[in-house]
Amino acid sequence: MTTPRVLIFGGNGGIGRLMxxxxxxxxxxxxxxxxxxxxxxxxxxxxxxxxxxxxxLVVDLAHMKDEDASKIVTQVKPNYVVFAAGNMSNVNAVDRDAAKKVIKASVFSSDVRKFIMISFPASRRKRAPWWDETDYQNYLDEIRAFPEIAKAKLDADEYLVAMAKQRNDNSPSVFQAISLRPSWLTNASKGKVHLGKTNFSGQVSRADVAAVVVSLLSRDDTTGWFDLVEGSDDVETAVDKAVRDNMSSIEGEDLEQMYSKAR
Known part of the structure; x- marks a missing residue:
């Protein structure tokens, strides 16, 4: 088996280092x-x-251009790309614009087969069908508390969906696009998680997020949105369940609206 080549954006962050x-x-x-x-x-x-x-590679994502992203992907020739970068003081430039530039460069590279975006559960337009009223109110509270972040992350997530469809519609090679959506992050690894369609409120350790990323990248049958909180399953069991039962948390969103964003 060929050794996987992985390109991590946001490599100095807590999740980036652990991954x-x-x-x-x-x-x-x-x-x-x-x-x-x-x-x-x-x-x-x-x-x-x-x-x-x-x-x-040392790159200021806030000032990265489309051609810079393309050069990085062309130079590294990764099989997997993970975007784990974020910048609270420059959200639109990094969480939205840089993410979209990296997505575009990855989609247009025949080397890249998998892309994981580290997002968060409030990155959606509609109430998730499985949420109860408390979940929904907590979602609304988070959107009100972090409107710029919520909008930027949602834009990037939807763009990934659109560009992945465009790639898969026009290329014989399968492109797996995953939005991993951990809840509030902690440093205390529990080793037990719930992945897929979860309650909105919760927390999860950075170490467990990193372990889930590696597990998802290690499979050839995984695509979609997956919310992540602490739970009762070990990581491999949680991933197996989420994939087997098609527990993508993109359910309830307007896919046709997302697909129109491809460009």
């Missing part, structure tokens, strides 16, 4: 995109002491 460490422990080839050269030393420490280390 890279897990991937390197599995002997995957990892390229981590970071914003500041001062972060390089920490990235080079990730992974087994005597094992492979990540390659590093």
């Amino acid at each position: 890279a460490a897990l991937m390197l422990a599995n002997s995957w080839h990892v390229t981590s995109v970071i914003r500041d050269t001062r972060q390089e030393a920490d990235i080079f420490q990730l992974g087994p002491k005597l094992g492979p280390k990540a390659d590093v």
